Amino acid sequence: MTWLLSPAKPFMLAGSSRRILTNVLTTTRSVGRRGLSNAQHFYGNKQLELYAAKEAKPMTLRQLVFFGRSINEERVIISGNYVRTELPVRIAHRLRDLQALPYIVVTQEGMDKVYEMYLSAFDRFRRFPEIKTLEDNEVFCKFVRELLDEHSTVIPNLSLGLSLASPYLAPNRLDSFMRRMLVSRISRRVLAEHHIALSKDLQARRRGNGASSDHVGIIYTALNIRKSVEKCAAYLRSRAFDVDHDMPKGANTTAAWSEIIVDGHTETTFPYIPEHLEYIIFELLKNSLRATRLTHADARTLPPIQATISAGENMVAIRISDQGGGLLLPQIKSPSDLFSFSHLRNSTRMEHSRLGALRSVSSSTKGITATVKEQLGSMSQPTTRERPDRTAPYPRIGIGLPMSNIFATYFGGSLELVSMDGYGTDVYLRLPKLGTNLEGIEV
Numbered sequence: 001m002t003w004l005l006s007p008a009k010p011f012m013l014a015g016s017s018r019r020i021l022t023n024v025l026t027t028t029r030s031v032g033r034r035g036l037s038n039a040q041h042f043y044g045n046k047q048l049e050l051y052a053a054k055e056a057k058p059m060t061l062r063q064l065v066f067f068g069r070s071i072n073e074e075r076v077i078i079s080g081n082y083v084r085t086e087l088p089v090r091i092a093h094r095l096r097d098l099q100a101l102p103y104i105v106v107t108q109e110g111m112d113k114v115y116e117m118y119l120s121a122f123d124r125f126r127r128f129p130e131i132k133t134l135e136d137n138e139v140f141c142k143f144v145r146e147l148l149d150e151h152s153t154v155i156p157n158l159s160l161g162l163s164l165a166s167p168y169l170a171p172n173r174l175d176s177f178m179r180r181m182l183v184s185r186i187s188r189r190v191l192a193e194h195h196i197a198l199s200k201d202l203q204a205r206r207r208g209n210g211a212s213s214d215h216v217g218i219i220y221t222a223l224n225i226r227k228s229v230e231k232c233a234a235y236l237r238s239r240a241f242d243v244d245h246d247m248p249k250g251a252n253t254t255a256a257w258s259e260i261i262v263d264g265h266t267e268t269t270f271p272y273i274p275e276h277l278e279y280i281i282f283e284l285l286k287n288s289l290r291a292t293r294l295t296h297a298d299a300r301t302l303p304p305i306q307a308t309i310s311a312g313e314n315m316v317a318i319r320i321s322d323q324g325g326g327l328l329l330p331q332i333k334s335p336s337d338l339f340s341f342s343h344l345r346n347s348t349r350m351e352h353s354r355l356g357a358l359r360s361v362s363s364s365t366k367g368i369t370a371t372v373k374e375q376l377g378s379m380s381q382p383t384t385r386e387r388p389d390r391t392a393p394y395p396r397i398g399i400g401l402p403m404s405n406i407f408a409t410y411f412g413g414s415l416e417l418v419s420m421d422g423y424g425t426d427v428y429l430r431l432p433k434l435g436t437n438l439e440g441i442e443v
């Protein structure tokens with residue numbers, strides 16, 4: 001942790017021109033303002049090279065908790081400067097990754113938007129002056145909040161671009177690229193959100209009401225899994241799905257949703273980020289509810305879904321079992337293909353309805369993870385506050401399972417889908433209990 005105590009000096013400003021991939025793609029041979037072709041702007045950014053050559057400094061959940069537990073002015077400033085200097089390094093690595101893709105891939109719809117957003121964020125972070133006071137930190141938190149909001153549509157844009165690009169990229173390469181992009185994005189948002197939350201914790205402490213807090217920054221120190229499952233279940237069961245038009249003609253669309261039974265070690269708690277756990281559980285239960293309804297279209301009462309919790313020495317596990325017919329789909333050879341962004345592994349990626357849904361989410365002001373978060377009112381919002389909109393269906397954009405897999409593995413957990421073909425699906429989610437694993441980011 002010595003690096004946390006010696007924040008790097010800020011970089012001095014360099015050239016100001018923004019390199020926009022769109023220009024590169026449309027006018028590759030044209031000559032830019034400073035006598036460089038746009039392609040040279042795209043590939044030849046000195047600052048980017050400098051930052052991309054640095055190593056990221058991954059953290060463990062435990063380090064984040066220990067550092068933030070006794071937050072004070074000095075620590076919050078150290079934390080701010082860490083985020084200020086670490087995020088441009090992590091973004092630079094991913095910009096380099098984008099540049100290494102075949103040209104035809106980066107020309108796909110959505111990819112230019114992502115590249116542009118990252119290049120702009122990179123420039124703005126590296127120009128941000130060193131944080132020396134709490135007032136500086138307040139300005140920094142506002143700046144970071146704005147960027148977090150601006151980037152809320154990155155995932156649907158990336159997913160759209162890569163789905164369209166999948167005929168041109170081998171599935172392994174496509175999926176490992178996407179994995180690096182998504183893990184890195186989660187990591188940056190964790191660091192950014194955690195710092196903003198720590199700054200709020202400090203304010204609460206100064207007002208004298210931070211002592212009995214159940215969280216440090218965005219991490220709950222004793223997150224109760226059963227409560228998270230119940231929260232997601234209550235929300236999902238009270239809301240309309242876009243499932244009715246997929247039901248066979250004459251089917252009973254009035255049966256109540258499956259009951260969700262929680263059993264096992266139901267009082268298990270562990271330190272974790274509630275938004276990550278709840279994102280995964282929300283997606284898994286949503287899939288189970290939907291599949292059960294479609295499989296038992298004529299039933300008056302739908303079979304229940306079982307969520308079993310277990311607490312091992314190093315891991316906690318949740319198994320979600322449904323009777324939704326399993327994962328035997330003509331488009332899918334192996335359940336793990338459902339995590340793939342390549343149409344060669346999962347042909348639903350190229351379906352018109354899916355691309356259309358992705359396009360509409362990509363251009364909305366809210367990203368999909370933000371939507372789940374809002375729906376569940378995670379962190380400080382009590383469940384009873386939720387007033388579900390019973391009419392708006394969830395957009396089916398096909399990123400719930402791959403994103404759940406990335407969230408599960410980010411701090412060293414796992415997600416496994418087991419199909420009991422013709423009967424149902426068991427999903428095993430395992431998450432580390434002690435918080436000692438480093439973030440799974442790749443350089």
Ligand code: COI
Pocket residue numbers: 087121144147148151152154185188189192
């Ligand atoms: C992202 O959401 O993709 C980010 O990189 C967030 C960061 C700019 C604060």
